[in-house]
Amino acid sequence: MSVGRQIAPRTVGPDDIKAGRVDPQYRKTLTRLLAAHALAEKLTALGYERALEAVRDTELKPIIEKNLVEERKHARLVYRALEDLGLNEQASDRTMAAAYSGPSFEAPRYFAEHMRSELDLLMATVSVDMTGLIMIGVNYRESSYTPHAHAAELILEEEADHDVFASELLGQAVEHFGPPRTHQALRRWIPRAVNFFGPPASGFTNDCIRFGLKASDNGELAELYLTMLERRTTQLGLRLPKLTPDYPHAAA
Ligand SMILES: [Fe+2]
Ligand SMILES: [Fe+2]
Numbered sequence: 001m002s003v004g005r006q007i008a009p010r011t012v013g014p015d016d017i018k019a020g021r022v023d024p025q026y027r028k029t030l031t032r033l034l035a036a037h038a039l040a041e042k043l044t045a046l047g048y049e050r051a052l053e054a055v056r057d058t059e060l061k062p063i064i065e066k067n068l069v070e071e072r073k074h075a076r077l078v079y080r081a082l083e084d085l086g087l088n089e090q091a092s093d094r095t096m097a098a099a100y101s102g103p104s105f106e107a108p109r110y111f112a113e114h115m116r117s118e119l120d121l122l123m124a125t126v127s128v129d130m131t132g133l134i135m136i137g138v139n140y141r142e143s144s145y146t147p148h149a150h151a152a153e154l155i156l157e158e159e160a161d162h163d164v165f166a167s168e169l170l171g172q173a174v175e176h177f178g179p180p181r182t183h184q185a186l187r188r189w190i191p192r193a194v195n196f197f198g199p200p201a202s203g204f205t206n207d208c209i210r211f212g213l214k215a216s217d218n219g220e221l222a223e224l225y226l227t228m229l230e231r232r233t234t235q236l237g238l239r240l241p242k243l244t245p246d247y248p249h250a251a252a
Contacts, residue, residue: 007144007212038078045071047111103248125166127193144212
């Protein structure tokens with residue numbers, strides 16, 4: 001069952017937490033959310049690092065370099081917010097150990113650990129940058145926790161650029177690799193991308209919504225993503241793969 005927001009955007013700071021002016025559960029929920037966000041940014045940076053090694057295309061290199069610098073900055077911003085709550089990067093990552101090997105991290109994990117071709121890069125940007133833009137733009141910009149809302153504001157403009165890049169790359173993928181190979185790649189990557197939003201209607205997300213740390217449920221964001229992506233793929237004459245109905249989704 002969905003729950004309503006109880007705390008308004010940008011009304012809680014680190015001092016409110018330290019002074020015990022908010023529900024103790026708020027800090028727990030917030031640190032888990034920030035730890036996931038920070039790790040996703042870091043893995044995306046690592047993916048672009050790999051891309052810099054793997055991709056030969058000289059036109060793509062400067063954009064990969066730019067994105068790499070920006071993703072590192074995003075990760076730093078969110079880890080800094082965690083430090084204000086008493087968690088350093090290592091401690092924060094340790095709390096993510098189980099989530100890291102689960103379905104919600106498969107897209108950024110694959111990008112960071114296995115990406116090796118240009119086609120992978122193209123799919124990774126569609127899977128981590130376009131989804132990231134939605135999560136940050138819809139959920140975190142309106143966070144009740146002021147430092148996260150500020151970080152989201154700073155990250156958002158650059159993520160919007162990454163999204164433009166992703167959309168251009170999707171067009172290039174069709175040109176360079178042809179529709180059948182692009183389709184195959186979409187079948188592998190789109191389930192990962194959709195799973196990146198996390199499971200729908202979880203207790204954790206309900207807490208996030210109640211505390212004003214997220215505006216929408218993961219399931220709604222996943223729908224929004226698929227609608228936006230379908231518009232793009234249709235324009236390029238591509239079909240999106242059908243997905244199995246339940247989380248974690250697979251290509252049907
Ligand atoms: Fe980012
Ligand atoms: Fe990005």
